[in-house]
Amino acid sequence: MSGLRKTRDSRRPRTSRRAAPAILLALAAAAVGPGGPCRAECPIQLKDMTAEVGLDFVHTDGSSGRRFVIEPMSAGLATFDYDGDGLVDIYFVNGAPLPGMQVDRPPKNRLYRNLGDWQFRDVTDAAGVGDTGYGLAVAIGDYDNDGWPDIYLSNYGPNVLYRNNGDGTFTDVTQRAGVATGNDIPAEKKVGAGVSFLDIDADGNLDLYCANYMRFAPSDNKVPVVDGIPRYSGPKDFDPEHDMLFRNLGDGTFTDVSAPAGIASYRGTGMGIICLDFDDDRDTDIVVMNDLRRNFLFENDGKGRFKELALGAGVAFNVDGMERGSMGIDAADFDNDGRIDLYQTSFGKELPTLYRNTGDGMFDDVTRSRGAGAGLYQHVKWGLGFADFDNDGYRDVYVANGHLDDNVHLFDDSTSYYVRNTVLRNTGGRFTNVSDACGDGTRPELSSRGVALDDLDNDGRIDIVVLNSRRESTLVRNVSPKGQNHWLQVRLQGLRSNRDGVGARVDVVAGDLRLVDEVHSGRGYQSHFGTRLHFGLGPRNRADRVTVRWIGGGVDVVENVEADQGITIVEGSRPNARTEASKP
Numbered sequence: 001m002s003g004l005r006k007t008r009d010s011r012r013p014r015t016s017r018r019a020a021p022a023i024l025l026a027l028a029a030a031a032v033g034p035g036g037p038c039r040a041e042c043p044i045q046l047k048d049m050t051a052e053v054g055l056d057f058v059h060t061d062g063s064s065g066r067r068f069v070i071e072p073m074s075a076g077l078a079t080f081d082y083d084g085d086g087l088v089d090i091y092f093v094n095g096a097p098l099p100g101m102q103v104d105r106p107p108k109n110r111l112y113r114n115l116g117d118w119q120f121r122d123v124t125d126a127a128g129v130g131d132t133g134y135g136l137a138v139a140i141g142d143y144d145n146d147g148w149p150d151i152y153l154s155n156y157g158p159n160v161l162y163r164n165n166g167d168g169t170f171t172d173v174t175q176r177a178g179v180a181t182g183n184d185i186p187a188e189k190k191v192g193a194g195v196s197f198l199d200i201d202a203d204g205n206l207d208l209y210c211a212n213y214m215r216f217a218p219s220d221n222k223v224p225v226v227d228g229i230p231r232y233s234g235p236k237d238f239d240p241e242h243d244m245l246f247r248n249l250g251d252g253t254f255t256d257v258s259a260p261a262g263i264a265s266y267r268g269t270g271m272g273i274i275c276l277d278f279d280d281d282r283d284t285d286i287v288v289m290n291d292l293r294r295n296f297l298f299e300n301d302g303k304g305r306f307k308e309l310a311l312g313a314g315v316a317f318n319v320d321g322m323e324r325g326s327m328g329i330d331a332a333d334f335d336n337d338g339r340i341d342l343y344q345t346s347f348g349k350e351l352p353t354l355y356r357n358t359g360d361g362m363f364d365d366v367t368r369s370r371g372a373g374a375g376l377y378q379h380v381k382w383g384l385g386f387a388d389f390d391n392d393g394y395r396d397v398y399v400a401n402g403h404l405d406d407n408v409h410l411f412d413d414s415t416s417y418y419v420r421n422t423v424l425r426n427t428g429g430r431f432t433n434v435s436d437a438c439g440d441g442t443r444p445e446l447s448s449r450g451v452a453l454d455d456l457d458n459d460g461r462i463d464i465v466v467l468n469s470r471r472e473s474t475l476v477r478n479v480s481p482k483g484q485n486h487w488l489q490v491r492l493q494g495l496r497s498n499r500d501g502v503g504a505r506v507d508v509v510a511g512d513l514r515l516v517d518e519v520h521s522g523r524g525y526q527s528h529f530g531t532r533l534h535f536g537l538g539p540r541n542r543a544d545r546v547t548v549r550w551i552g553g554g555v556d557v558v559e560n561v562e563a564d565q566g567i568t569i570v571e572g573s574r575p576n577a578r579t580e581a582s583k584p
Contacts, residue, residue: 042434043390044425046441046464047477054120057092057110057473059449062134064100067223069233070156070191070216071098072404073136073271076383076450076526077467080140080149082127083168087114088454090465091151092473093135093526099218106132109153114456118477128170131160136213137526141197141206143177144252145499152179154192154210154526176252179208182244183256184264189215190241194273196522198284199498200261200304202552205248206498206521207304209263211270211288212241229410235269235291242267243288243296247304262298262306269293272328274523276340277505278313279361284503284551287315289326289344312362315342315355319365324350325380328451328525332386332395333357333516334370335429338507340518343372343397345381345525348415352376352384352399372397374433376422378414380404383451383525387462388536389478391485393513394426395536400466400525402447418445421466441476448474452529460487460564462534467527486537486563488546492519495571496552503551506533510540510563537563 061071075093082089090112097103108130112120124130134156140149148164158180162170174180181187193211200207214235222233242264246254258264268290275284279299286306288296294317297310310316317323325347334341339357346352354372355363367373376399383400390396399422406417423438424431435442446468456463461478468474488508492501501519508515517533537543543561548569550556556569 042425042437043392043480043483044396044423044434044438045478045480046389046423046439047479048440048444049118049475049477050444050472053118053475055090055112055473055475056122057112059092059094059467059469059471059473060107061095061469062098062101063470064098066098066100066221067230067232068098068218068221069235069238070134070213071095072232072469073191073193073213074449074469075135075467076137076194076524076528077452077465078138078140078151078528079452079454079456079465080528080531082111082149082164083113084148086458087116088456088532089114090120090452091129091138092467093138093153093450096132096134108132109135116457118457123168127168128172129162131155133157133160136192137194137522138528139195139197139522140528140531141502141521142499143197143206143248145204147499149500152195152197152208154195156191156216158187159192159195159210173252177254178256179246179254182258185212185241185244186215189217191216193270194289194522194526196273196275196286196520197502198275198286198521199503199551200245200247200284200300202283202302202497203250204494204497204552205250206500206502207248208246208254209273209275209286210244210246211273212243213269213271213291214238215241227411229407231405235293240267240269240293243270257304261304262308266296266308268296271326272523272525274329274331274520275503276331276518276520277503278340278357280339282549282551282553287329287331287342289329291325291327292323294323295326295344314363314365318351318353319367324353327382328384330385330523331518331520334386334395334426336394336514338514338516340516343384343386345384345399348378348380348403350377352381370429371431372424374424374431375435376401379419380415382449383466383527385451385453385524385529387453388534389423389462390425390480391460391482391487391536391538393515393536393538394428396426397424397431398422398451398453398464399424400448400451402449402469416445417447419447420445421448439479444474446471446474450525450527452524452527454529454532455489455534458566460489484539486539486541488535488537488543488561488563489566490533490535490546491531491566491568492548493568493570494550495573496554497550497571500531501548501550501571505549507547507549508535508543509545510537510543513538513540532566
């Protein structure tokens with residue numbers, strides 16, 4: 001790679017503002033492969049429900065016109081059932097005032113309880129989870145195995161751990177748990193990034209991986225001016241930081257094992273992360289997206305020690321050997337070959353990357369051949385997620401877009417600060433951009449960041465929640481025609497392994513269809529969603545077999561499961577499946 005890049009745009013050839021669109025269109029047409037706009041009636045239909053559901057959250061990035069580099073990084077969100085009533089709730093992460101911004105009341109994170117019938121109530125104050133720190137990321141996990149999901153926040157400044165008390169309230173246990181920051185990282189300069197719970201050593205306790213973006217203080221800020229236009233600076237203008245790994249000691253406390261685990265040896269500019277068993281060796285590995293630096297892939301030796309091998313595995317760069325403005329990451333088996341693949345979002349004038357797992361510890365960049373970048377080249381891409389929106393047995397992709405420079409229109413008319421988000425329909429291992437054909441759910445033009453995909457009304461169709469920078473959130477209901485397609489949802493309850501089943505792999509066989517998935521905590525762009533696994537079955541009305549492979553080695557099998565319901569599988573019990581959500 002040639003030279004350090006001082007601003008995000010300096011890496012690209014300079015063209016005149018008027019010439020850019022024609023050049024971009026030509027590049028995009030050559031890059032996206034077989035994908036393209038859906039011309040026939042689209043089986044995915046999405047409805048914008050934002051005005052009807054009682055969500056009044058408005059995000060702030062703390063900006064005052066001084067263009068602090070961290071402003072565009074905020075924030076992610078989480079969807080999870082905090083009170084155990086069977087309905088998925090929503091937690092939004094918020095920014096905080098930066099120097100120069102004056103507010104009457106400090107902004108805070110907000111928790112909305114799902115009341116059913118597409119109504120939500122703000123329960124932030126009652127629950128005690130209104131953190132006023134500068135929020136960036138969130139992950140959910142039952143770190144103390146008491147049956148109630150807890151909240152971990154990654155901030156600019158000290159991180160926060162909220163313990164779920166099981167009565168609708170939470171307690172800030174950060175200091176007791178010892179997870180505010182790492183041993184050698186100054187909290188006042190730590191810019192956090194994506195976080196995940198995972199069990200690094202299969203002891204049944206959820207550990208914590210926390211990516212970091214950089215070291216930063218307001219006095220360090222730089223505002224590059226290009227052709228007289230001020231812009232946000234990039235991560236290479238500041239010192240990178242190593243990530244943090246906290247091992248759960250099982251007594252409510254954690255210890256920083258970043259150095260002995262092999263994590264602290266690598267400094268990056270982390271953003272989104274995901275933890276998965278990429279090599280199918282029954283332990284959990286870690287993938288970290290680094291902004292304008294090579295990505296990390298930490299392979300677990302099964303005992304909680306890690307080796308970084310992204311370059312050899314093919315995920316450090318894209319197929320052209322280029323580092324990118326890496327943003328978010330999600331994992332799923334997009335082509336139903338039994339192996340978990342990766343999809344990463346990236347900066348503008350860059351394709352996202354679809355990494356196909358080849359099954360030998362490596363990945364291939366198949367973005368162009370599979371149409372996985374259709375319509376996305378020109379935009380800055382943030383949050384994302386795999387989900388089978390039409391339940392046809394193939395996982396689609398949702399991508400959140402929006403530039404980080406609110407004055408981008410002054411120097412690039414191929415994109416905008418406010419743009420629409422994108423839906424890529426999976427048509428059997430290849431993708432088609434159906435954003436123009438799937439209803440008004442993709443019509444809002446905002447600058448989106450975190451995305452969460454979950455079934456908010458238990459009707460077997462995956463819905464969408466989007467956090468938008470400096471604006472109200474977006475909630476989109478999946479109203480796709482059910483037709484002949486069926487579905488199955490699976491929630492895990494660990495006994496010997498961690499309570500949430502994080503890291504467990506689920507294999508569903510329905511006739512000629514085989515689907516695999518894993519339980520992840522923390523994914524996308526600094527967000528959390530999908531603890532309850534969702535499988536589209538197409539026309540098949542039952543699953544012949546559901547196999548769960550738990551972290552720690554146990555295996556459970558449930559046979560002859562009727563479709564169109566949610567089940568809970570309890571580790572090691574007989575019978576070990578029960579109905580969770582009745583048919584709609």
